[in-house]
Amino acid sequence: MLVGQGYQGAAAKKRAKQYWQKNLATWKDAPQPMLADVDLDVDLEPEAGAFRMKGTYTLVNRHDVPLKRFALSGGDAWTDVRWTLEGKDSTPEDRVGLYVFTPSAPLAPGASLKVGFQYQGHVPDGVSRAGGELKEFILPSGVVLTSEEPTFAPVVGYQEERGVDRKENHYEPRVYPDDFYEGPTEAAWGSGLPFPFRIRLSGPEAYTLNSVGVRESDTVKDGRRTTVWKSDHPVSFFNVIAGKWTRVDGAGTTVFHHPAHGYNVKEMSRGLEAARRYYSEWFHPFPWKELKLSEFAGLANYAQGFPTDITFSESIGFLTRTTPESNAVLLVTAHEAAHQWWGNLLIPGKGPGGNVLSEGLSHYSALKLIEQLDGPEARAQNAKRMEERYAKDRRVDGEQPLVKLDGSREGDTVVLYEKGGWTFLMLEELMGRPAMHAGLHAFLQRYMNNEDHPVLQDFLAVMRPFAPDAAAFDAFTRQAFFEVVVPEYRVTETTVTKEGAQWVTTATVTNVGTGRMPVDVAVVKGERAAKDFHEARVRLEPVAGVSARVTVRSDFAPERLVVDPDVRVLQLRREQALAPLTVP
Structure with a gap:
């Protein structure tokens, strides 16, 4: 019975499908206002898996026509939901979780209004069917909440994937014309333009309470911690993460981690500091004051780069083993830090190729x-x-x-x-x-x-x-x-001859894949990191399906021939692009 009443039960599934059935035709592509300011007040109760919310959104109409109506998607688990418009009580139409507002006068182009909201809920709401993955949660181990779903904060507009079951009511993805990107293209996620953000978080004293921006204050009274975060540069989406952590500070960076999970923290901190420095040089100066990374329990294996506030599952970075062949810790840290630029400062367009x-x-x-x-x-x-x-x-x-x-x-x-x-x-x-x-x-x-x-x-x-x-x-x-092309190089018919003080290596290089890319072909001796390493190379551009005879001269006796020795051309079956050489 508890499973049936829970967030994975039949009743929750039915409500989600009703949200889809009731709203798809009317609200899927309906114009919506954009967020212009967000102010939230959230009380967290990790032991009870619960939260209380009170907040306001300032919404602005950036369309050329007035908006007679607009919609906010709410959470399925919210209770005691109350709304206000411009400070006055409001009762929007509740279309199974899509709250439709009709202002007294249409929202004119460029005009704005404030929507207030107040409610409470549990995350997760009830007993799960078989355990498994949880991307967002409020649990004794910690808290992870995001603005991507209306878990704790409303989402502007209709959610296309909500209530869609791949077996029962799945539909084919939209087919975009080749010129779909010409003219204004809407954002793939978040708000169309960045906005100021402020959040007051309250929770038990033992927890550190993190969000986007800079921490304005952190106070403790009667066993409760209250932390206020405010964006020092506009953001396009936001999150909340809390835990009982140890912190490690770097140059403009901080890593928050479980006290027992210190194995990879030094490498993560190194990656964060370097990302902040070099990405600022290569791409654009980092506009926020600090960059932090926070660990959460491995109920899901992912990391996510919100503005200033990267979240990391324990199982994707903190408990990962680094090998000489792959530094997974640095790779994931560097990737998520890059989202400060690619995904936060720059929001891609909605449509093919955007992401x-x-x-x-x-x-x-x-x-x-x-x-x-x-x-x-x-x-x-x-x-x-x-x-x-x-x-x-x-x-x-x-x-x-x-x-x-x-x-x-x-x-x-x-x-x-x-x-x-x-x-x-x-x-x-x-x-x-x-x-x-x-x-x-x-x-x-x-x-x-x-x-x-x-x-x-x-x-x-x-x-x-x-x-x-x-x-x-x-x-x-x-x-x-x-196009979809991938080269695949194959080395055959290798010979090495001696001409005076030089060795002359000849080989046939065939691109048995697709495409045509310039690529280096080298003869080498020794290992690259060794002092006695030697190489000589030439450059060629094998056409797909065509063999090219290549000649490389060297002043040393070569041991092997390698296509793309610096690993600069994506290819299939790279092991075929190498051949040992026999020196006379």
Whole structure:
């Protein structure tokens, strides 16, 4: 009975489906106001799994026409819900969790109003069916709440995925025309424009209470802690995370962690400090005062980069083992820190290819940071692991070009993250580091605080003027972003001969994959990190399906021939792109 009444029970499932049935046709694409200011007051009771909320949203109409009605999505578990409009009691139409407001006069273009709300609830609400994952929760171990779902705070407008069951009422994703991005494109998430944010958090004294922005005050009275956070630079979404932590301070950074989970904290702190420094140099100055990272219990395996406030599951970073082949701790820390730029300062547009500007650019940034801190070989090893995940999990018969990627197909995740990160890295290789950084600066400068949110086509339009060779830029981006091509190099027919003081190595390199990318071919002796390491290389551009005979001269006796020795070109079956050499 408790399971049936809980958040995974039949009654909750029915309400979610009714939300979908009742509102899809009317509210799915209905214009909505944007958040202009958020002020929240939240009391947390971890032992009871409960919270109390009192807050206000200032909403502004940024459309060209008046809004006669607008809607806020509320939580299924909220009780004693009360609303106000401009300080006066209001009773919106409750469409199974979608609260529809009709102001006394339509909200004119540019005009704003204040919506107040008050309620309480439990997270999770009741007994689960079989345990399992929880992305948001209020438990004795800690608290994780976000503005992505109306768990503790209202969400503006209708939620497209709420109540959708892939077996019963799933529908095909929207088909976008090729020119969908021309003109203003709405934000993929959060608010259309950043807004000021303030939150007062109250909870038991033993807990540290974190949110976005800077901590204005932290007081304790009668066993209760009260912490006030305020944004020192506008934000587009927000979260709350609490725990009984030890804190480790760095240069403008802080890591909050379970006292027994200190294994990787030094590496995380190093990554945060470096991300704040180098991303500010490469992309745009970090606009907030501090950058913090907080641990939560491993009820879900994810990390998330809210403005100034990164959240990390214990199982994805704090208890992760680093190996010489893959520094997973630094990779995930660097990726989530990159979301301060790619996902927070810059909100992508809603539509195919938009999210590549968040996840792909964050993976690209993480690889760059690893190389900055630990050298080219560390970056190469981590890039190889990403390449292997892409090759293993992609769906060859269903993979879409990056500009068409919408997350609806099996295998899209590795295209979004791994292939996306690799593609931006290859673009930098083509353009050169200074040109790439100048283009990224210009891209952020153009689309931060802009109601028109970019997708990949907008990104490429900004980057192209910075390319030293426009024709080469066009040839690469056409393949990498608008087509599905992956080179696969195979080395055969190797010979080594001695001509005077030189060794001459010849081999056949065949691109048995797709696409055409410039790539280095090197003969090497010894290991890269050793003092007696030697190499000589040439550059070629094998066309798909075509073999090229390559000759490399060296003043040393080579031991092996390697295609792409610096790991700069995404490829399949990299082990085939290497051949041992026999010296006469």
